[in-house]
Amino acid sequence: MIKESLRVYWQAYAASVQAKLEYRADLVVGVVTAMLSQAAALSLLWIVLSAVPTLGGWTPPQVLFLFGMTAACLGGSELFFNQIWLLPQSIVMGDLDRLLTYPVRALPFFLVTRPELHALGNLFTGALYVAGSLWWLNAAWYVWLTAPLLWVCGIVIYTSILVWLACLSFRFVGPQLSSMMVGHNLLQATRYPLATYPRWIRGLLLLVFPFGAFHYLPGSVFFGKGAPLVALLAAPIAALLTMALAQKAWNHGLKHYESTGS
Amino acid sequence: MPDLLATWSGELRAQAALFVRAVRTSFAYKPALVLGMLTAGLGYVVPLLVWRHVYATRASPLAVPASQLFPYLLMAASLNFVSNMSVESRVGQRIRLGLVAIDLLRPVDFQLTQLAQALSDVLLNVAMVLPFVGLSYALWGRAALPHDAAACLGFCASAFLALLIQFAIAFIFVQTAFITFSSYGVFYAKTALQQTFSGISAPLALFPPALRAVAERLPFCQTIHTPVSIYLGAISGHSLVPVLLVQAAWAVGLLLTGRVLLGFSLRYLEIQGG
Amino acid sequence: MGCAESSPSSKNLPIPGPEQKKTNMTSPSVVCEGLAKSYVRKLRQPGLVGAVRGLFRSEQQVVPAVRELAFTIERGERVGLIGENGAGKSTTLKMLTGILMPTSGRLEVLGLDPWRQRQKLAARIGVVFGQRPQLLWDIPVRETFTLLKTMYRVDSKLFEATYAEAVKRLELEPLLGVAVRKLSLGQRMRCDLAASLLHAPEIAFLDEPTIGLDVAVKEQVREFVVEMQRRFGTTLLLTTHDLKDITATCDRLLLLDRGQLLFDGTLADFEKRFATERRILLDLDKAVTDGVAAELASALEPLGGVLVECRGHRVVVSYQRDGAAPALTQCLLSRLPVSDIVLEKADIDSMVANIYRRSTAQQEREAS
Numbered sequence: 001m002i003k004e005s006l007r008v009y010w011q012a013y014a015a016s017v018q019a020k021l022e023y024r025a026d027l028v029v030g031v032v033t034a035m036l037s038q039a040a041a042l043s044l045l046w047i048v049l050s051a052v053p054t055l056g057g058w059t060p061p062q063v064l065f066l067f068g069m070t071a072a073c074l075g076g077s078e079l080f081f082n083q084i085w086l087l088p089q090s091i092v093m094g095d096l097d098r099l100l101t102y103p104v105r106a107l108p109f110f111l112v113t114r115p116e117l118h119a120l121g122n123l124f125t126g127a128l129y130v131a132g133s134l135w136w137l138n139a140a141w142y143v144w145l146t147a148p149l150l151w152v153c154g155i156v157i158y159t160s161i162l163v164w165l166a167c168l169s170f171r172f173v174g175p176q177l178s179s180m181m182v183g184h185n186l187l188q189a190t191r192y193p194l195a196t197y198p199r200w201i202r203g204l205l206l207l208v209f210p211f212g213a214f215h216y217l218p219g220s221v222f223f224g225k226g227a228p229l230v231a232l233l234a235a236p237i238a239a240l241l242t243m244a245l246a247q248k249a250w251n252h253g254l255k256h257y258e259s260t261g262s
Numbered sequence: 263m264p265d266l267l268a269t270w271s272g273e274l275r276a277q278a279a280l281f282v283r284a285v286r287t288s289f290a291y292k293p294a295l296v297l298g299m300l301t302a303g304l305g306y307v308v309p310l311l312v313w314r315h316v317y318a319t320r321a322s323p324l325a326v327p328a329s330q331l332f333p334y335l336l337m338a339a340s341l342n343f344v345s346n347m348s349v350e351s352r353v354g355q356r357i358r359l360g361l362v363a364i365d366l367l368r369p370v371d372f373q374l375t376q377l378a379q380a381l382s383d384v385l386l387n388v389a390m391v392l393p394f395v396g397l398s399y400a401l402w403g404r405a406a407l408p409h410d411a412a413a414c415l416g417f418c419a420s421a422f423l424a425l426l427i428q429f430a431i432a433f434i435f436v437q438t439a440f441i442t443f444s445s446y447g448v449f450y451a452k453t454a455l456q457q458t459f460s461g462i463s464a465p466l467a468l469f470p471p472a473l474r475a476v477a478e479r480l481p482f483c484q485t486i487h488t489p490v491s492i493y494l495g496a497i498s499g500h501s502l503v504p505v506l507l508v509q510a511a512w513a514v515g516l517l518l519t520g521r522v523l524l525g526f527s528l529r530y531l532e533i534q535g536g
Numbered sequence: 537m538g539c540a541e542s543s544p545s546s547k548n549l550p551i552p553g554p555e556q557k558k559t560n561m562t563s564p565s566v567v568c569e570g571l572a573k574s575y576v577r578k579l580r581q582p583g584l585v586g587a588v589r590g591l592f593r594s595e596q597q598v599v600p601a602v603r604e605l606a607f608t609i610e611r612g613e614r615v616g617l618i619g620e621n622g623a624g625k626s627t628t629l630k631m632l633t634g635i636l637m638p639t640s641g642r643l644e645v646l647g648l649d650p651w652r653q654r655q656k657l658a659a660r661i662g663v664v665f666g667q668r669p670q671l672l673w674d675i676p677v678r679e680t681f682t683l684l685k686t687m688y689r690v691d692s693k694l695f696e697a698t699y700a701e702a703v704k705r706l707e708l709e710p711l712l713g714v715a716v717r718k719l720s721l722g723q724r725m726r727c728d729l730a731a732s733l734l735h736a737p738e739i740a741f742l743d744e745p746t747i748g749l750d751v752a753v754k755e756q757v758r759e760f761v762v763e764m765q766r767r768f769g770t771t772l773l774l775t776t777h778d779l780k781d782i783t784a785t786c787d788r789l790l791l792l793d794r795g796q797l798l799f800d801g802t803l804a805d806f807e808k809r810f811a812t813e814r815r816i817l818l819d820l821d822k823a824v825t826d827g828v829a830a831e832l833a834s835a836l837e838p839l840g841g842v843l844v845e846c847r848g849h850r851v852v853v854s855y856q857r858d859g860a861a862p863a864l865t866q867c868l869l870s871r872l873p874v875s876d877i878v879l880e881k882a883d884i885d886s887m888v889a890n891i892y893r894r895s896t897a898q899q900e901r902e903a904s
Contacts (some may be wrong), residue, residue, distance in 0.1 A: 007686055010684055033448070033454065036451055040458040048464075049467075051316055056315060093621035100633075101658055101663040102687060103659035103687060103689055134368070185305055186304070188308070189304065192308070196315040204339060254637070255637050258636070
């Protein structure tokens with residue numbers, strides 16, 4: 001039963017990827033510029049770390065780990081669940097009607113039907129940063145093994161938070177793209193160690209929008225910042241909680257879905 | 263030139279109407295408004311916070327004192343916001359929809375028309391950014407104001423040239439819309455370069471030598487670093503003239519490059535039969 | 537009436553009949569009682585000042601779209617839902633399909649609560665939105681069909697049969713390799729119709745399935761719907777503005793007005809109740825002279841006829857149904873040089889228009 005329904009999502013995803021692959025020039029331009037953007041993001045770090053040796057007690061390779069995880073998580077979300085960015089528009093235009101007449105779970109099905117392949121650029125750069133960082137730091141084997149799991153948690157957390165923000169459109173009809181940019185910008189903020197920020201922002205990024213759970217906390221464990229080993233569990237717990245809340249937000253939102261009227 | 267002015271004044275009126283409507287819409291959707299302001303702020307706040315931390319924890323004094331850095335960052339962010347001219351989306355869309363063919367039939371110059379539209383965008387942006395300049399004065403007092411009268415004049419000239427350069431760069435980048443449908447790519451590539459080399463996240467004096475050497479040879483630093491440095495009095499007196507001349511040279515060179523590229527693009531379009 | 541149009545070719549295909557589907561045939565297709573839906577609209581004051589004021593205080597207004605709807609649809613019924621724009625047709629349909637949550641009332645479709653058991657219900661129904669036929673993806677039509685097969689867990693044999701039938705009847709063959717995005721409205725509509733009915737649903741909800749289509753495609757769509765309904769015993773509920781859709785495919789009519797049910801009954805009942813006006817159209821050999829009209833009118837009056845038109849070579853007389861026709865015709869034939877004679881009854885369009893006019897007038901009276 002579960003296998004059967006997973007097949008539907010996979011089939012939908014595969015077909016959408018296939019359609020995207022038709023625009024080859026766009027794909028190449030997209031991937032290259034995504035990598036360029038990620039490289040550009042490093043420039044401020046470079047400038048800052050040429051002024052001071054560490055940032056909030058984090059050495060350059062340690063901060064690189066955060067940069068890499070952030071980029072990889074962003075890329076992963078865009079690669080699989082990019083349709084979420086179109087949810088506000090779909091709600092306003094009443095485009096969910098057709099989706100809601102299909103016998104599948106609407107939210108996951110909606111998410112997988114518009115992959116964005118330029119995400120491969122973010123994903124690749126992110127993986128490169130993480131690998132470079134761990135190699136530079138001579139990280140233990142279990143760190144290498146845990147990183148992909150944290151990556152998955154990160155994708156879930158980030159996508160779920162985007163779902164919360166997008167679901168605001170069910171209640172407050174209006175130009176909502178900017179609300180989703182809040183999620184994006186908050187994620188980007190966690191490229192720098194949270195120790196850099198004032199305490200209330202740190203709390204916000206650990207408890208309300210728990211982006212810190214999938215790279216900052218684990219990093220604190222891996223790199224001996226005094227965090228206990230159990231802090232690693234924060235990532236899966238945050239992922240499950242945010243996902244559950246995302247589903248709740250969606251269900252609640254559908255109650256207020258108005259289609260196009262008449 | 264007169265037709266440019268005519269285009270401009272008409273454009274200005276239309277844009278002003280659009281502006282009022284945009285403000286009204288944003289007020290009507292208050293949660294979106296609050297979130298939107300939060301978002302716009304967030305992008306600028308992160309570098310500020312990082313630098314705040316760096317200055318709080320540094321062991322030895324840096325090349326730029328904190329009293330100069332923060333007014334610099336705020337002015338840089340403001341100027342960057344002001345020079346947001348949506349050239350990519352406007353021109354890109356006209357190209358993709360094939361409307362550019364109609365534009366070229368008009369008796370006004372395509373590049374100049376686009377420039378007029380872009381500059382009218384700028385005026386509205388200035389209106390929106392003024393409160394933030396006020397805020398920066400409240401925060402940093404005298405240091406947030408132009409250094410002296412000469413700095414003020416110099417800044418105006420330099421900022422205008424900076425806008426021309428921003429426009430010219432965007433105009434060059436948008437030519438790729440003739441080849442691919444992805445305006446995303448173009449926009450992000452330019453943004454990435456601008457973020458890195460314009461000096462928006464730090465004055466060039468703080469750059470590591472290698473990065474600084476590259477940045478100084480590219481036009482991007484002329485769009486943010488040069489005008490803001492003049493504003494804060496870091497460049498003044500006799501050195502002002504050559505700096506402005508260099509900027510003017512970049513502006514003219516890039517605008518001309520854009521024209522030549524447009525010619526090539528149109529020829530390409532003809533061959534493609536689009 | 538619709539059944540008569542089904543083509544003979546379909547009888548040769550090995551299509552599984554309705555008896556092969558495991559369904560609970562005892563419960564009705566649709567039951568609703570006191571079904572209502574209202575939307576909340578924010579009131580916005582005009583102008584910039586109003587917008588700023590709205591920042592601090594905003595007022596809401598509840599707009600009822602459907603109020604206190606009650607009807608039952610049995611299995612295999614073919615029902616047309618009509619009404620003017622804003623009468624609540626689409627809202628009703630979207631509640632029945634689980635897209636919108638009803639504000640109040642009881643609603644059961646195939647024994648399920650549509651909104652709470654949407655996914656379960658979706659597997660057993662088919663829905664078409666003519667306003668925006670969209671197969672959701674940027675992918676070729678053929679892939680869409682394959683995906684739908686997996687999604688609805690359609691049995692391969694059934695799929696092969698319905699697929700082949702749809703491709704043939706709706707002439708989809710040349711479209712199969714094309715991305716949905718590149719299809720014209722008519723093409724998209726045909727594909728959407730096929731896609732919605734591939735799994736032989738127990739109920740088909742068609743929301744304005746022929747809107748914006750040309751006459752030939754409209755005909756094609758109707759024939760396909762009728763044939764599918766006949767073969768699988770599908771319950772059919774369609775909304776439309778084109779009453780030919782109704783006469784071609786339905787035998788029961790629901791008439792909505794401002795969210796309320798104005799009529800519920802068979803097409804024959806509808807005609808009996810509302811199509812009471814008849815007309816006699818005459819073509820004359822010689823043009824009538826001016827004096828004739830008044831004289832003719834007074835002669836027809838005791839027989840129950842009203843002279844509508846009397847000019848040149850043409851005379852039109854209207855009368856109420858029930859036996860007046862023979863006497864009227866006799867009277868006309870004896871007085872006029874008739875070359876041709878046609879009897880006609882009002883078409884369903886003008887009947888519906890009449891009903892609305894009456895209902896509006898009544899409401900205005902009540903209001904004042």
